[in-house]
Amino acid sequence: MSIKSAARVVVIGGGVVGASxxxxxxxxxxxxxxxxxxxxxxxxxxxxxxxxxxxxxxxxNVAKLQQYTINLYKELERISGQSCGMHITGxxxxxxxxxxxxxxxxAKARGRYLGMDLEIISPxxxxxxxxxxxxxHFLGAIYxxxxxxxxxxxxxxxYAKSAQIAGAEIVRHTRVTxxxxxxxxxxxxxxxxxxxxxEHVVNAGGLWAREVGRMVGLELPIxxxxxxxxxxxxIPHMVRAEGRKEQxxxxxFEGELYLREERDAILIGTYERACVxxxxxxxxxxxxxxxxxxxxxxxxxxxxxxxxHFPVLAESxxxxxxxxxxxxxxxxxxxxxxxxxxxxxxxxxxxxxGFSQGGGVGLVLSQWMxxxxxxxxxxxxxxxxxxxxxxxxxxxAKVRENYSRRFRIRFPNEELTAARPLRTTPIYDRxxxxxxxxxxxxxxxxPLWFAPTAAEASEEVTFRxxxxxxxxxxxxxxxxxxxxxxxxxxxxxxxxxxxxxxDWLSRVMANHVPNVGRIALAPMLNECGKLxxxxxxxxxxxxxxxxxxxxxxxxxxxxxxxxxxxxxxxSVRPCAMExxxxxxxxxxxxxxxxSVVRDDLSTxxxxxxxxxxxxVGMIPAFVGRVSFTGDxxxxxxxxxxxxxxxxxxxxxxxxxxxxxxFGGRALHCMRVEKGFxxxxxxxxxxxxxxxxxxxxxxxLKKGDFVGRDAALKEKESGGALRLxxxxxxxxxxxxxxxxxxxxxxxxxxWVTSGAYGHTVKRSLALGYVPASLxxxxxxxxxxxxxxxxKAERLSAPAFDADGSRMRS
Ligand SMILES: Cc1cc2nc3c(=O)[nH]c(=O)nc-3n(C[C@H](O)[C@H](O)[C@H](O)COP(=O)(O)OP(=O)(O)OC[C@H]3O[C@@H](n4cnc5c(N)ncnc54)[C@H](O)[C@@H]3O)c2cc1C
Numbered sequence: 001m002s003i004k005s006a007a008r009v010v011v012i013g014g015g016v017v018g019a020s021x022x023x024x025x026x027x028x029x030x031x032x033x034x035x036x037x038x039x040x041x042x043x044x045x046x047x048x049x050x051x052x053x054x055x056x057x058x059x060x061n062v063a064k065l066q067q068y069t070i071n072l073y074k075e076l077e078r079i080s081g082q083s084c085g086m087h088i089t090g091x092x093x094x095x096x097x098x099x100x101x102x103x104x105x106x107a108k109a110r111g112r113y114l115g116m117d118l119e120i121i122s123p124x125x126x127x128x129x130x131x132x133x134x135x136x137h138f139l140g141a142i143y144x145x146x147x148x149x150x151x152x153x154x155x156x157x158x159y160a161k162s163a164q165i166a167g168a169e170i171v172r173h174t175r176v177t178x179x180x181x182x183x184x185x186x187x188x189x190x191x192x193x194x195x196x197x198x199e200h201v202v203n204a205g206g207l208w209a210r211e212v213g214r215m216v217g218l219e220l221p222i223x224x225x226x227x228x229x230x231x232x233x234x235i236p237h238m239v240r241a242e243g244r245k246e247q248x249x250x251x252x253f254e255g256e257l258y259l260r261e262e263r264d265a266i267l268i269g270t271y272e273r274a275c276v277x278x279x280x281x282x283x284x285x286x287x288x289x290x291x292x293x294x295x296x297x298x299x300x301x302x303x304x305x306x307x308x309h310f311p312v313l314a315e316s317x318x319x320x321x322x323x324x325x326x327x328x329x330x331x332x333x334x335x336x337x338x339x340x341x342x343x344x345x346x347x348x349x350x351x352x353x354g355f356s357q358g359g360g361v362g363l364v365l366s367q368w369m370x371x372x373x374x375x376x377x378x379x380x381x382x383x384x385x386x387x388x389x390x391x392x393x394x395x396x397a398k399v400r401e402n403y404s405r406r407f408r409i410r411f412p413n414e415e416l417t418a419a420r421p422l423r424t425t426p427i428y429d430r431x432x433x434x435x436x437x438x439x440x441x442x443x444x445x446x447p448l449w450f451a452p453t454a455a456e457a458s459e460e461v462t463f464r465x466x467x468x469x470x471x472x473x474x475x476x477x478x479x480x481x482x483x484x485x486x487x488x489x490x491x492x493x494x495x496x497x498x499x500x501x502x503d504w505l506s507r508v509m510a511n512h513v514p515n516v517g518r519i520a521l522a523p524m525l526n527e528c529g530k531l532x533x534x535x536x537x538x539x540x541x542x543x544x545x546x547x548x549x550x551x552x553x554x555x556x557x558x559x560x561x562x563x564x565x566x567x568x569x570x571s572v573r574p575c576a577m578e579x580x581x582x583x584x585x586x587x588x589x590x591x592x593x594x595s596v597v598r599d600d601l602s603t604x605x606x607x608x609x610x611x612x613x614x615x616v617g618m619i620p621a622f623v624g625r626v627s628f629t630g631d632x633x634x635x636x637x638x639x640x641x642x643x644x645x646x647x648x649x650x651x652x653x654x655x656x657x658x659x660x661x662f663g664g665r666a667l668h669c670m671r672v673e674k675g676f677x678x679x680x681x682x683x684x685x686x687x688x689x690x691x692x693x694x695x696x697x698x699x700l701k702k703g704d705f706v707g708r709d710a711a712l713k714e715k716e717s718g719g720a721l722r723l724x725x726x727x728x729x730x731x732x733x734x735x736x737x738x739x740x741x742x743x744x745x746x747x748x749x750w751v752t753s754g755a756y757g758h759t760v761k762r763s764l765a766l767g768y769v770p771a772s773l774x775x776x777x778x779x780x781x782x783x784x785x786x787x788x789x790k791a792e793r794l795s796a797p798a799f800d801a802d803g804s805r806m807r808s
């Protein structure tokens with residue numbers, strides 16, 4: 001058998017994800033597309049999946065793509081004539097604790113602005129929908145009418161046939177053994193049946209995606225885990241009487257179980273805590289439609305709970321056990337998109353819920369390839385969210401943690417412990433000595449808040465205000481009243497140099513380039529005029545710039561920079577951990593810093609938004625006069641070797657001002673008090689700069705820049721949405737993000753950030769509402785843990801409305 005010699009796209013892998021990508025490429029208009037499968041279609045993790053599907057997801061943007069996937073199956077059946085084996089039974093999520101009830105209320109609330117029809121019901125009502133449950137173990141449930149299951153093989157073939165009808169080709173029993181890049185960015189795909197020259201390659205290799213990545217020098221952060229489900233023998237209760245509907249799907253969070261009716265019996269699966277990775281370093285190529293040996297011992301603790309919660313299970317035997325592997329990324333979300341440094345190489349892997357997410361993954365990837373933009377907010381599953389720090393062993397530790405917690409609540413203030421501490425800055429032990437409670441950010445330890453004593457340096461996990469509340473309040477007070485010290489190393493940093501640096505930055509950023517010695521805040525837009533970054537652009541000299549932005553987005557930014565950079569005259573160097581930083585903020589920050597520098601820090605000599613090379617004591621540093629607290633403040637950047645000395649110097653000099661260390665939590669409260677947005681919350685690719693309140697940072701007069709035409713249109717039309725601030729009548733719980741905003745009894749928007757404003761002594765929220773409501777002052781409510789609270793729209797920042805504190 002020989003293979004065609006050229007195709008516009010080669011998709012590697014004929015599981016549900018590869019088949020979906022193939023179909024969506026044809027739907028987007030690319031029909032010269034070829035899928036290459038090692039064995040038969042479905043021969044990875046797809047064939048033995050339980051086929052369950054649901055719409056609820058922690059990330060609203062992923063939830064939208066799950067809705068899309070489930071709604072797609074009818075279209076596929078119509079086009080292909082192939083049944084997807086769809087059973088829309090509806091589903092229950094059962095709560096056995098008050099915290100889980102709170103979680104359900106929050107999930108229902110989020111569903112409101114996603115157009116989901118979720119209902120909270122009592123244990124009695126739940127038991128009517130799923131009689132095998134013993135209701136005494138539960139406090140309530142969510143009912144979702146759009147849940148069910150499909151036939152995994154039917155779905156994969158329906159995608160494949162629909163793609164073939166549109167002109168796609170599929171070759172089976174052919175393995176891709178190597179990938180060789182050509183100078184023009186196209187690929188030679190080397191297979192067991194000959195070579196194919198392809199403009200684009202998609203890695204949808206599922207269980208082997210890691211091995212396919214290695215063919216191009218890429219170590220993808222994915223790991224396969226063994227997963228078991230079992231099917232009971234026939235249960236009299238489950239025998240379907242004439243006319244009875246199929247029973248609903250069930251997730252029992254406390255039992256960490258999922259269940260559904262399966263032909264007069266029950267299918268039950270669990271994400272066991274004692275989980276086991278499969279093929280931790282290399283996936284064997286000869287693994288086909290095989291299953292792994294059963295290990296019922298491992299799931300015994302979950303089964304014991306299952307026997308109590310669903311007593312019929314204790315009386316029934318086991319007819320079949322399925323133990324199969326499937327792959328996870330460290331956070332459990334898919335890895336999708338183009339890869340920095342590899343032209344025309346795309347990934348669609350790490351998909352743990354192929355039957356809820358496969359359609360959405362295929363849709364966004366095909367749009368990205370054909371249109372140059374995914375057409376949706378895919379940050380939560382963008383492959384670029386991981387950097388070099390996500391090594392094989394890191395991935396192993398995090399995936400095991402994520403798998404074993406799959407049905408557990410992740411509280412907003414909860415810090416997970418696997419793979420920690422991994423990255424630390426030189427002052428880590430100094431901060432530990434001050435009883436810092438650390439958070440993990442891209443594997444880096446950074447201080448969240450400081451406890452007065454070692455004994456108090458821990459916090460209960462909760463959706464409400466925690467024991468850290470009063471300590472964070474003290475940190476905010478220290479900053480607002482005198483001066484605080486914050487470690488700011490956890491930012492992304494880039495050094496941009498060269499004769500073409502200023503011109504390129506002017507083209508890629510929406511704001512003008514700052515003069516030498518100055519700072520400009522600059523949004524970055526895509527061609528559609530949507531926000532794909534926000535930076536502090538600092539210019540120490542004519543041809544040298546520092547860009548400071550979100551560290552988690554470093555690869556995301558670099559991918560965009562590669563796309564827009566000229567072939568010569570500009571060099572971009574990521575230098576996140578070469579420069580670490582400390583910030584002093586508060587009314588006494590100038591006096592403190594002045595006591596250790598020779599430069600004149602008066603506003604006349606070093607005004608707001610200045611940036612300069614200075615000696616701080618003996619330490620060579622860059623100092624910027626800017627602070628995300630919205631107060632008078634300075635950011636001091638030094639190479640890593642100087643950070644300890646800088647810390648000690650500032651601590652010593654700060655004693656006279658009562659200098660207090662503060663952490664990320666206090667910073668968050670203070671930036672919300674100022675209404676300052678941040679990446680991945682207020683600034684995302686679904687918002688335009690005018691909608692996000694960044695109009696003063698868009699310079700339409702400076703000449704052309706990426707996204708200018710679309711930004712101009714947005715300015716003229718006013719955009720559809722508007723970012724606004726609220727003061728919320730909250731009691732013991734503040735907004736966290738993703739809560740619905742109501743106006744006159746209707747859900748009109750969503751919260752992006754929330755915090756208690758310790759200075760202004762009010763609960764605050766930032767969120768998007770329709771532009772038509774941007775000036776309404778009354779009638780707003782925000783739903784926090786199932787309860788609607790009155791919210792006053794603020795027409796100015798809650799703290800220091802005229803910005804005089806940071807400027808004076
Ligand atoms: C026991 C179990 C139960 C599950 N239950 C559910 C569920 O209820 N609901 C749900 O949504 N998901 C479930 N899943 C997960 C689901 O199976 C996956 O999300 C899905 O299969 C991922 O599909 P994929 O296409 O990414 O990968 P795969 O199915 O692994 O497909 C990859 C394909 O690529 C091919 N390939 C790889 N490398 C090459 C190469 N070099 N050359 C040619 N071909 C190559 C492989 O042969 C394979 O066919 C379950 C998984 C398991 C193991």
